[in-house]
Amino acid sequence: xxxxxxxxxxxxxxxxxxxLLEVTGRKLLELEDAPGDQAILNELFRSVHTLKGxxxxxxxxxxxxxxxxxxxLLGMVRSGHTTYSRELAxxxxxxxxxxxxxxxxxxxxxxxxxxxxxxxxHMAEALRRQMPxxxxxxxxxxxxxxxxxxxxAAIAQIPIEDSSAFxxxxxxxxxxxxxxxxxxxxxxxxxxxxIVYKPQRECFxxxxxxxxxxxxxxxxxxxxxxxxxxxxxLAELDTYSCVLAFHLLTAAPREELAEYCRYFSDQVEITxxxxxxxxxxxxxxxxxTEAPMAGESFCQFSVDDRAVxxxxxxxxxxxxxxxxxxxxxxGRLKAVAAVLANLGQAAGDLSARSDIQAALNEALxxxxxxxxxxxxxSHDSNIAEACFPCxxxxxxxxxxxxxxxxxxxxxxxxxxxxxxPAEDGINFGRRAEDNPNGPKSLKVDQAKxxxxxxxxxxxxVSKNALPYLAERAESQYGVRELSRAIKGQYSIVNRIAxxxxxxxxxxxxxxxxxxxxxxxxxxxxxxxxLGKEVQLVLEGEQTEADKNIIESLADPxxxxxxxxxxxxxxxxxxxxxxxxxxxxxxxxxxxxxxDRVTIEIVDDGKGIDPAEIxxxxxxxxxxxxxxxxxxxxxxxxxxxxxxxxxxxxxxxxLSGRGVGMDVVRSAxxxxxxxxxxxxILGQGTTIRISLPLxxxxxxxxxxxxxxxFFGVPMDHVVETVRIPRSAIRRIKHSQTAVLRGRIxxxxxxxxxxxxxAIPRAxxxxxxxxxxxxAGNTELGLLVDGFQETIGVIQKPLNGFLSGLSAYSGSAxxxxxxxxxxxxxxxxx
Amino acid sequence: xxxxxxxxxxxxxxxxxxxxxxTLLEWLQDKPAAKVDLSALSYIHTAGLQVLMxxxxxxxxxxxxxELRAWLEPALKSKT
Numbered sequence: 001x002x003x004x005x006x007x008x009x010x011x012x013x014x015x016x017x018x019x020l021l022e023v024t025g026r027k028l029l030e031l032e033d034a035p036g037d038q039a040i041l042n043e044l045f046r047s048v049h050t051l052k053g054x055x056x057x058x059x060x061x062x063x064x065x066x067x068x069x070x071x072x073l074l075g076m077v078r079s080g081h082t083t084y085s086r087e088l089a090x091x092x093x094x095x096x097x098x099x100x101x102x103x104x105x106x107x108x109x110x111x112x113x114x115x116x117x118x119x120x121x122h123m124a125e126a127l128r129r130q131m132p133x134x135x136x137x138x139x140x141x142x143x144x145x146x147x148x149x150x151x152x153a154a155i156a157q158i159p160i161e162d163s164s165a166f167x168x169x170x171x172x173x174x175x176x177x178x179x180x181x182x183x184x185x186x187x188x189x190x191x192x193x194x195i196v197y198k199p200q201r202e203c204f205x206x207x208x209x210x211x212x213x214x215x216x217x218x219x220x221x222x223x224x225x226x227x228x229x230x231x232x233x234l235a236e237l238d239t240y241s242c243v244l245a246f247h248l249l250t251a252a253p254r255e256e257l258a259e260y261c262r263y264f265s266d267q268v269e270i271t272x273x274x275x276x277x278x279x280x281x282x283x284x285x286x287x288x289t290e291a292p293m294a295g296e297s298f299c300q301f302s303v304d305d306r307a308v309x310x311x312x313x314x315x316x317x318x319x320x321x322x323x324x325x326x327x328x329x330x331g332r333l334k335a336v337a338a339v340l341a342n343l344g345q346a347a348g349d350l351s352a353r354s355d356i357q358a359a360l361n362e363a364l365x366x367x368x369x370x371x372x373x374x375x376x377x378s379h380d381s382n383i384a385e386a387c388f389p390c391x392x393x394x395x396x397x398x399x400x401x402x403x404x405x406x407x408x409x410x411x412x413x414x415x416x417x418x419x420x421p422a423e424d425g426i427n428f429g430r431r432a433e434d435n436p437n438g439p440k441s442l443k444v445d446q447a448k449x450x451x452x453x454x455x456x457x458x459x460x461v462s463k464n465a466l467p468y469l470a471e472r473a474e475s476q477y478g479v480r481e482l483s484r485a486i487k488g489q490y491s492i493v494n495r496i497a498x499x500x501x502x503x504x505x506x507x508x509x510x511x512x513x514x515x516x517x518x519x520x521x522x523x524x525x526x527x528x529x530l531g532k533e534v535q536l537v538l539e540g541e542q543t544e545a546d547k548n549i550i551e552s553l554a555d556p557x558x559x560x561x562x563x564x565x566x567x568x569x570x571x572x573x574x575x576x577x578x579x580x581x582x583x584x585x586x587x588x589x590x591x592x593x594x595d596r597v598t599i600e601i602v603d604d605g606k607g608i609d610p611a612e613i614x615x616x617x618x619x620x621x622x623x624x625x626x627x628x629x630x631x632x633x634x635x636x637x638x639x640x641x642x643x644x645x646x647x648x649x650x651x652x653x654l655s656g657r658g659v660g661m662d663v664v665r666s667a668x669x670x671x672x673x674x675x676x677x678x679x680i681l682g683q684g685t686t687i688r689i690s691l692p693l694x695x696x697x698x699x700x701x702x703x704x705x706x707x708x709f710f711g712v713p714m715d716h717v718v719e720t721v722r723i724p725r726s727a728i729r730r731i732k733h734s735q736t737a738v739l740r741g742r743i744x745x746x747x748x749x750x751x752x753x754x755x756x757a758i759p760r761a762x763x764x765x766x767x768x769x770x771x772x773x774a775g776n777t778e779l780g781l782l783v784d785g786f787q788e789t790i791g792v793i794q795k796p797l798n799g800f801l802s803g804l805s806a807y808s809g810s811a812x813x814x815x816x817x818x819x820x821x822x823x824x825x826x827x828x
Numbered sequence: 829x830x831x832x833x834x835x836x837x838x839x840x841x842x843x844x845x846x847x848x849x850x851t852l853l854e855w856l857q858d859k860p861a862a863k864v865d866l867s868a869l870s871y872i873h874t875a876g877l878q879v880l881m882x883x884x885x886x887x888x889x890x891x892x893x894x895e896l897r898a899w900l901e902p903a904l905k906s907k908t
Binding site for chain 1: 846856857871874877881900902903
């Protein structure tokens with residue numbers, strides 16, 4: 001297949017497909033908790049159905065095939081033909097993953113590689129294997145499959161529902177000889193398939209010859225040609241527009257059929273045919289030969305039509321039962337009779353006209369309207385019965401309802417039975433899919449939001465220039481009034497810019513459920529693989545944070561959850577032995593605290609043994625002997641975030657390579673977050689991640705050193721103090737000071753940055769110390785002076801500057817100067 | 829020629845391809861009462877069949893090819 005150009009339709013399809021897949025995955029898991037929930041099932045079916053329908057717009061036979069199988073399977077579950085099981089969910093989830101992968105492939109390459117066809121085939125087969133109708137009908141040929149019920153019994157249990165009834169009606173078209181041949185084939189263990197092949201109108205231009213295609217169908221037993229729409233008059237016939245469709249019955253296996261139909265799979269519907277249906281045909285044939293009944297002919301109308309018919313009939317009856325006898329009574333009767341006769345004719349009831357004429361004659365001559373009322377009643381009841389077999393013949397109906405018509409003197413027809421079908425009629429025409437129930441939201445390309453964000457950033461910067469301007473107006477030009485006016489304007493612009501920034505920030509906000517939603521599946525898969533029983537509790541899914549933060553949170557969280565499942569939670573036996581419930585509990589909790597988001601991953605597993613960690617860390621050379629002796633338990637367990645440490649004795653495909661927690665820490669720290677671990681041996685582990693709400697604006701404190709200004713992120717600032725030079729002590733080469741009873745190491749910022757200047761003291765011979773913290777380390781930075789704290793849009797350093805690890809980025813100040821932001825973590 | 833047009837009868841022979849359909853349609857539009865002889869027919873393109881079905885053409889004789897006849901007979905008969 002040639003790669004498709006990425007058109008807007010395809011783009012939309014992919015974006016919708018991803019949403020639908022996500023919904024499908026979630027519903028599948030929900031269904032696992034509530035297997036009988038029809039609402040979930042319906043929604044699930046709908047999403048798969050929509051996805052399949054959408055995929056049919058494009059030439060992705062592989063995707064459509066898998067989805068079609070999934071849809072069929074779900075249809076079976078929905079109608080109660082097969083029960084929802086974990087295995088079924090497994091195969092459906094797998095199929096959805098496959099479809100997701102195909103979507104990715106389409107996005108990358110514009111098409112699906114032909115080699116996927118085989119995988120799609122297997123996937124569809126796996127799905128179809130879960131369907132009961134796949135079991136051959138002959139009891140002798142039943143493979144020792146999962147179903148213990150004999151297939152015939154199973155089919156007997158199936159309530160006759162739409163599809164099978166529909167199939168039966170189709171099968172009734174098969175001539176006797178072909179039907180017998182088909183039954184014979186089926187007895188030999190071949191699965192029969194009914195194919196509806198509806199070629200595209202323009203198929204002749206593609207070089208297709210549908211008739212030939214149909215004739216060549218593998219395993220063909222019988223086939224027929226029908227116009228797929230009423231054939232136009234000869235004069236209007238377009239020779240090159242195919243208006244034919246084909247019904248085929250074949251004994252070929254589905255795989256072979258699917259392969260045969262590979263290039264027009266969107267034009268065929270393949271249905272497995274139960275031999276039972278074929279065998280039943282004899283009965284159906286005999287009943288269908290009976291002459292149609294008078295009232296039965298109404299059944300050919302749609303539900304909507306029937307509702308209208310009922311109203312017409314009810315009105316006619318009302319007219320007939322009117323008590324007054326005006327001069328035009330005869331005309332009124334004639335009018336009613338004419339309406340009834342026309343109705344009968346419209347319904348194809350040929351006997352109606354004469355019946356009504358007779359009734360009218362009687363009414364006109366004797367004044368008895370009973371016969372006319374009876375005719376209405378007999379037909380009315382048939383309509384009310386809708387599609388159920390209509391029994392009363394016209395003669396009987398009149399006789400039976402004759403008395404009732406007279407007895408029932410009430411002129412107003414009962415509304416109960418007549419209204420019900422009318423309501424049905426309203427619902428009938430509206431597809432559930434047309435009424436999507438989801439939040440209405442705009443899909444905006446992230447680049448556009450980013451651009452807005454950048455523009456706001458620039459606005460904030462240029463806004464910050466106004467105070468400088470005001471100052472200049474006053475000090476340089478001495479225009480105080482103007483300066484004040486500028487300041488006034490500044491406060492207005494400032495407020496608007498702040499609000500705007502906030503609004504954009506809101507746009508970029510995403511609920512953590514974006515990350516959380518994948519956990520039910522992940523936990524389910526992993527716990528099943530490990531043979532553990534885990535109950536996952538998600539809390540605070542609505543907590544929001546910046547998109548970048550949420551997105552970069554995904555991988556660390558997955559690592560942590562995997563680790564918790566693999567190392568934290570014990571298998572059920574061990575848990576029971578330890579006096580804990582067999583089912584482990586994993587809680588992922590998100591909450592907002594001031595301007596930070598905290599995420600806790602709590603398990604009630606075996607916890608972490610600090611002694612073991614210390615030993616391991618010492619063996620791996622992460623800590624030295626002195627640290628080994630000195631380190632506290634709390635610090636020790638946090639060593640698992642150190643690179644190269646793995647607590648698992650065996651490396652599994654889940655975790656234990658000693659990279660996991662290290663990666664977690666660096667990923668969290670990259671987005672200015674912190675991660676902390678607490679664990680009680682035998683009771684469980686809590687990992688707490690704290691993240692900023694947004695990375696867009698960083699609060700920095702400006703410090704001065706050697707007449708240069710630097711920004712220090714407020715996250716790292718503990719306090720600012722001035723310490724008299726005399727209070728600083730030297731321990732070997734390091735300077736320290738005692739601050740609130742603690743010994744704090746001091747370092748000169750100049751020295752750290754390689755500036756050859758000593759820190760300047762103020763007039764009281766006090767040094768400015770900025771106490772900063774990074775991780776668990778505290779340090780006093782000796783600087784020359786403190787300035788204000790401002791919010792800046794931090795820009796990463798690019799190009800040659802990116803190698804400067806001492807700075808985390810730069811920011812533009814209001815006066816146009818560049819502020820370098822210190823990377824405290826790297827500095828100390 | 830796969831189709832031989834006579835005064836009031838078209839004789840189909842061997843294989844009738846998609847190219848014949850247009851001519852056949854025009855001919856049948858002129859002669860609504862015409863009949864077709866399919867006895868020597870072994871293959872007909874869907875387009876040609878469609879024309880026959882729409883024209884409700886009378887069939888003078890069915891194809892000797894039983895398999896083809898089984899396909900054509902119900903489709904063409906039901907319309908006559």
